[in-house]
Amino acid sequence: xxxxxxxxxxxxxxxxxxxxxxxxxxxxxxxxxxxxxxxxxxxxxxxxxxxxxxxxxxxxxxxxxxxxxxxxxxxxxxxxxxxxxxxxxxxxxxxxxxxxxxxxxxxxxxxxxxxxxxxxxxxxxxxxxxxxxxxxxxxxxxxxxxxxxxxxxxxxxxxxxxxxxxxxxxxxxxxxxxxx
Numbered sequence: 094x095x096x097x098x099x100x101x102x103x104x105x106x107x108x109x110x111x112x113x114x115x116x117x118x119x120x121x122x123x124x125x126x127x128x129x130x131x132x133x134x135x136x137x138x139x140x141x142x143x144x145x146x147x148x149x150x151x152x153x154x155x156x157x158x159x160x161x162x163x164x165x166x167x168x169x170x171x172x173x174x175x176x177x178x179x180x181x182x183x184x185x186x187x188x189x190x191x192x193x194x195x196x197x198x199x200x201x202x203x204x205x206x207x208x209x210x211x212x213x214x215x216x217x218x219x220x221x222x223x224x225x226x227x228x229x230x231x232x233x234x235x236x237x238x239x240x241x242x243x244x245x246x247x248x249x250x251x252x253x254x255x256x257x258x259x260x261x262x263x264x265x266x267x268x269x270x271x272x273x
Contacts, residue, residue, distance in 0.1 A: 103170040115161060118173040119214060126175070127206045132232050132273050136202045137177050139271040140230070144180065147264050155182040155197065155260075163191030164199075166222040174215065177202045180260070195222040198260050203231040216240065226259040237268065 101121035110116060115126040129137070141159045148155055158179045166172040180198035181187060199219055201211045211229050219227045220242050227240040237250040241259040250256045250268070258264040 101171065104165065104173045105170070107173050115175065117175055117210075118171060119218060121171040124210065127204065129177075129202070129204060133177075133202045133204055135273045136230055136232065136271065139273065140200060140266065141178055143266055143271075144178070144258075144264075147261065151261075153261075154184070155180050156184070156187065158192070164196060165191060165193050166195060166218060168193070172218065172222075174218070176200065176215075182260070195219070195224045197224070198226040198228075198258070199224050200228040200230060203229060203233065205233075212238075228256075232273065 102118055102123050103121070104118060106123065107116060107118050117124045117126060137159050141157055145157045147153070148157065158181070160175045160177050162175060162179055164174050164176060164179055166174060176196070176199040178200035179192060179196040181192050182197045183194075186192050186194045186196075201207070201215060203211050216227065216229075220240070223242070225241070225243050227242065229238040229240075231238070232252070235252045237252070237254070237256050239248045239250065239256060239259070240246075243259065252268040254269075255265040255267040258266070
């Protein structure tokens, strides 16, 4: 007796989900997303504001996109994610549907339902897709984990720290001032 074949999904399946239902697609498997909580949204909003303000004041060429924003990590149609915050510096990667390829900087805010996904699955996918920098912001642990894939460094910070950005060497984000 043969085993049943595992169904492989594509981005076409993501676009046929019912209105309001959010999911990500990793290696052809659909992962449904729970609605974010209040602290999660406050962090996304405040971090997006700080980063966008820095880019604007420094006449930067990068664009910041908070979720929901489509990121197609590669062209195979089997990897579609919606990072909480994406910073894209190569405008050629952008089209009306989202980002085609790896953003330069991704920030994920950990939710209770996303712990394994953010710390394991996405860490691997973002590194292999050539994301330059990946932050995991975990407010339940009062911790920010920063992966700089260009220098192959990982650092941990607390919410009382000012966290340096790898793609913007003079940008420090003071988490104690984010008002969550």
